[in-house]
Amino acid sequence: MEFSAADFERLLMFEHARKASEAQYLNDPLDSENLVKWGGALLELSQFQTVAEAKQMLNDAISKLEEALTINPGKHQALWCLGNAYTSHAFLIQDFDEAKGHFDKAAEYFQKAENEDPGNELYLKSLDVAVRAPELHMQIHKQGFGQQTLGGGGGGGDPSASSNAGVVGANRLGDK
Template identity: 40%
Template structure:
């Protein structure tokens, strides 16, 4: 796991350097955002994970300003919203993120209907939605994911690991 963190961190730093040289590189912004979302999944608290995911969403939105029809960016934006919903304790806000996630991923599917990874992404977001409700219920209790420390968040880490990497 340490090697994964190092690789993702290195990827973020490389993307940041590339951005300094060429802020209009939509592929670089998408790669950077994907690394941020993956790193965010293992931060130990919903607050930290949510912050990294929001940073990723910002980069994806920036990439879409450069290339509005970049379907892989649109799909990743949907998946990022799905994970942001998982980190959001407020049920209404989480539902908004799930709706956005579904809309973005469906848009990517519409642009490239033969892409099975996009269809799988939609199924994953649906599963995250189901698990979030089963795990957290009405949003009043957020066991594990908001508690500090690795031992208290083990249940949420297992749940997040079940969904796999966003860039796979």
């Protein structure tokens, strides 16, 4: 897989964020903000992996984000990132019914994020995309793009500075 200079910089930045979050976790495992950063970094890094590696990294991201929610259940950034993680994971699954379950979870998390931060346009847009994503999934997998490696994308970390990972990943898959 080839990376642009910008992709390589993003990869380095999110790998640094992942390592910093991992170190911070050892000092303060109850820091929900750090867990969201860690989960977001893993979500971003998953976009640069093979499908199998991306699935594992997304599972790790989901674990960190769920841990953040056990500490702070109303943390809308964690809810939004979880929606992105489930959306991204769904696009990596060929079986439509299994993927649909992930899209449904994503929509639930986006709705919960919007409930915690009413009127947030990014959360509303993410919810809309999650509802339409199953159709896009069918198109992508019908064209045979579903098992290629991913290349750079967004979706983790700070919702104000990122895009929807699943949509970006799907668009990149469709471009190849």
